[in-house]
Amino acid sequence: MFAGVPEADALVHLAAGELRVRGRLADASNATLYSVVASGGAELACVYKPVAGERPLWDFPDDTLARREVASYAVSAATGWDVVPPTVLRDGPLGPGSVQLWLQAPPEEAAGPAELEELVEVDGFDGAADDGALDAADEGADDDQDADHDDRDDRDDHVVVLPQPGAGLVDITTPRELPPGWLPVLHAEDYSGRPVVLAHADDPRLRRIAVLDAVLNNADRKGGHVLPGWGGAVHGVDHGLTFHAEPKLRTVLWGWGGEALDEHERDVLERLRGDLGERLGEVLTDLLSVEEAVATLERVERLLRTGRLPRPRGQRTIPWPPF
Numbered sequence: 001m002f003a004g005v006p007e008a009d010a011l012v013h014l015a016a017g018e019l020r021v022r023g024r025l026a027d028a029s030n031a032t033l034y035s036v037v038a039s040g041g042a043e044l045a046c047v048y049k050p051v052a053g054e055r056p057l058w059d060f061p062d063d064t065l066a067r068r069e070v071a072s073y074a075v076s077a078a079t080g081w082d083v084v085p086p087t088v089l090r091d092g093p094l095g096p097g098s099v100q101l102w103l104q105a106p107p108e109e110a111a112g113p114a115e116l117e118e119l120v121e122v123d124g125f126d127g128a129a130d131d132g133a134l135d136a137a138d139e140g141a142d143d144d145q146d147a148d149h150d151d152r153d154d155r156d157d158h159v160v161v162l163p164q165p166g167a168g169l170v171d172i173t174t175p176r177e178l179p180p181g182w183l184p185v186l187h188a189e190d191y192s193g194r195p196v197v198l199a200h201a202d203d204p205r206l207r208r209i210a211v212l213d214a215v216l217n218n219a220d221r222k223g224g225h226v227l228p229g230w231g232g233a234v235h236g237v238d239h240g241l242t243f244h245a246e247p248k249l250r251t252v253l254w255g256w257g258g259e260a261l262d263e264h265e266r267d268v269l270e271r272l273r274g275d276l277g278e279r280l281g282e283v284l285t286d287l288l289s290v291e292e293a294v295a296t297l298e299r300v301e302r303l304l305r306t307g308r309l310p311r312p313r314g315q316r317t318i319p320w321p322p323f
């Protein structure tokens, strides 16, 4: 269950509903489009990341981020930990891309309204490969909006309530204000020389995300990519920078680095190892390179061999900015 929606229902609607773009999330680094899938008179909010809106990166092959999002969901689903919201690969008004269930913020943990930019902003987006397709989709989406929302307050179409980044479990604070039991990850100074600390709670829901990230080789676990779910669940989003064949784990969740895996974590990893040799391995090979799928199995085997969560290795081990 994610944000009150059963997983199987979400997958059906995400894959088969009519995808309508509502706007672009203003501070996202790629074309990350707040959208809805409509089917049978119902609408489900989702995040549509068209391949055409992916920003080229030096260390990941072009046009592969949407597939990494879907592969991350497949591995998360196999763990049974409900970290990554249901995500599918499908066609949409801006071409093929990933479509992920939007985590409606639990009312008490909403971060407040965030601006959506007009869809037309996507037009000039770096890495937008096919301007013709984007123009056509812009017009389509505008028509949709005119038809659907004639009588609504215009402003409502351009704001969306974001779940609270960090879910209250990851924060940048001062050493004095660090809640008891929190695990510091980085000590630094702010612009005025005052000490600050990046830290996270010692919380089992967060620790599962850290274990999953070690499997996914997640190169971008920012605090803002940890979101609160319903009924106390904690989820993770933005898994485009995953599955590189070389070690690239970059995360704010280093608090358990080097600690022994517990029995439950080892059981889940054992099961993943089996799944990666069977159906899940095939799913990953369809979405990623064979080398990347093999490297995933090797990371699981290494975790089981060392019996410990990884420690930071190399230079850039914390994503910047960390939120």
Ligand SMILES: Nc1ncnc2c1ncn2[C@@H]1O[C@H](COP(=O)(O)OP(=O)(O)O)[C@@H](O)[C@H]1O
Pocket: 025, 027, 028, 029, 030, 031, 032, 047, 085, 100, 101, 102, 103, 104, 162, 163, 165, 224, 225, 227, 237, 238, 239, 240
């Ligand atoms: N499935 C989701 N449910 C709710 N909010 C989301 C979801 N996916 C992303 N967001 C919000 O949108 C922001 C931008 O999305 P993200 O996936 O990080 O895009 P980008 O790849 O452009 O950085 C996130 O930081 C988060 O606040």
Ligand SMILES: [Mg+2]
Pocket: 028, 029, 225, 238
């Ligand atoms: Mg992001």
